[in-house]
Amino acid sequence: MRAVLRKVKAPFVYLRSIGARYGAAWLVTSQFFSWLHFFMIYAYLLLTDTDVGALVRSWDMGETVITIADNGGRFALALVLNKMLSPLRFFLNLAVAPIVAPWVNPKVDACVKWFKRKSGDKSSAASGLTYAKSV
Numbered sequence: 001m002r003a004v005l006r007k008v009k010a011p012f013v014y015l016r017s018i019g020a021r022y023g024a025a026w027l028v029t030s031q032f033f034s035w036l037h038f039f040m041i042y043a044y045l046l047l048t049d050t051d052v053g054a055l056v057r058s059w060d061m062g063e064t065v066i067t068i069a070d071n072g073g074r075f076a077l078a079l080v081l082n083k084m085l086s087p088l089r090f091f092l093n094l095a096v097a098p099i100v101a102p103w104v105n106p107k108v109d110a111c112v113k114w115f116k117r118k119s120g121d122k123s124s125a126a127s128g129l130t131y132a133k134s135v
Helices: 002-022 024-047 052-059 063-084 086-119
Strands: none
Touching: 002 024, 002 086, 024 063, 024 086, 052 063, 063 086
């Protein structure tokens, strides 16, 4: 039983180590790719003039859902497709984070120090963030 639990915990330990290793760079690249993909999907739906209302009507999901699809359908469909592509973005982030981490993390540290100095925070956290060395 313990061996099974160790195998289940292993991916989560790995994910936690990625966050510790790349720090803010992981968050920045993740958000950047998420917004980029969302806007690309939304632009594609606009350019192809996708009728989301007709698509939902073909699924016979009820009048309320059809009304929502007619009013904000492209945005909602782009959001759903973006969420569906989230696991694929993980691997893209995994490839890009080591490249951008040495550049992004010092800039984020400088911003945090500036913000702490402007807000008058004299705690030890004002000395900046610490990350594990990038591989």
